[in-house]
Amino acid sequence: MKSTAKLTVVGAGPGDVELITLKALKAIASADVILYDALVNESLLEHASSKAELIFVGKRKGCYAYHQDQINELIVDRALRYGHVVRLKGGDPFVFGRGAEEIEYARDYAIEVAVVPGISSSIAVPAYQGIPVTKRHASESFWVITGTTRSHDISGDIALAAKSTATVVILMGMGKLSEIVQVFSKEGKSETAVAIIQDGTTPKEKVGIGTISTIEAIVEKKQLSSPAIIVIGEVVNQRVDLSGLYAKADFASLKTRSETY
Template sequence: MHIGKVYIVGAGPGDPELITVKGKRAIQEADIIFYDRLINEQLLAFAKPETELVFCGKKPNHHAIRQETINHLLVKHALKGKVVTRLKGGDPFVYGRGGEEAEYLSSNQIPLEIIPGITAGIAAPAYAGIPVTHRDYGSSFAVITGHQGSIKDFQWESLAKGIDTLVIYMGMKNLLYICRQLIKHGKNPNTSVAIIHWGTTENQRAVTGTLDTIAQKASRNNIKNPSIIVIGDVVKLSKEIGWFYPQVENVNEIRFVR
């Protein structure tokens, strides 16, 4: 029996031109594609006309297909000899459950290949003119999740005092709590913060402030997920090197809310 192969592919952060050459090839060769909510669906145009497309998107408290079912389907179609492409937003190994899927495939002896993608935690700040590292502003950065179940176990003092820049995924629901914990454990309340909503896409918007003010600004401007939160002095560079202002006719009307 011929066994197919599964490609676990990072689709990038939203701008369709940020797909890798290898990722594009995996889309083009696929017999079936399982794709997530945050991918840019323009990428599906690279697929063959006969390719089957299966939506697997997840929203808070609602999954189109449960993770266990996705794992099973990947194996099922590979055992039929198909080329299966699992298309995930950003990078599949950065909060994308790609590791879980790869484990399941490996345990079932399914050939697989991991194709990394550009993760939103680096790309969204870059499109907002914020480098996550800079010799003058921050030589270290940490990537963390803002999910309620995870943040309770954080070593807040280490994050507040030991890391120059924090990049937070899925943190909007707990933004105020995160800011308060960082201040409580020693981070300056005036530390710069940016939130980039729908980074790298035509809907990108950003709000800047400080640990003391950002939660109020985000609420006032209706900034929700999907967003990346950046905390640290590197945020100050957005004023100088910000360059991506979609849907703005006058560059003076930049989509940063100060």
């Protein structure tokens, strides 16, 4: 007999396989069916039951395995037929992840629902590069904005954010980079610092650092592309060299241990 029909929407984190919560791993392990996206580290699927059905429902290079209405129908079908469905999404499922939409759809069919938050790439990816999204005397707030709307236009919120002194983190914005540069340039911010981080927190990570006026040339030189995060603001200039800190920490640890003998 199948278990109670249930949907758990789970955040898989930004890419590094270890940046996932214990609660998320438990959900994956208990799933009868897992529907996973393109930005999910597939190593996480090793935690699934050998009996679980694994279905890729992501988008790669503009090609959809399933459209959203089809994913919604899959969730309901599999939950009613098999029991526990885990919808595994990159980052946090409630940050441009459409997790709320899927939960609402499932509830219409009296399916039990739950959500497991994930570490958002909007914060974690800059952090891995030593970039704080806020810092005293540099930024008192930050915007997280989708670069491309459902109608494939640049988000109007980017123009609003460009008028502020806040850090601006843009997801899904590489296709609109030229327009983003124009928006910030019109606000007199051609020398504002910019970081573009591709495949953040993964072994394939690539980074370009520049200003609004130079970032397009840097992207071309370094061949940066999606999936990438754009970080704009003074905090990019406040970037911490984490490799140096790790080296010092290791040295201090060795010194401490040597003094105990």
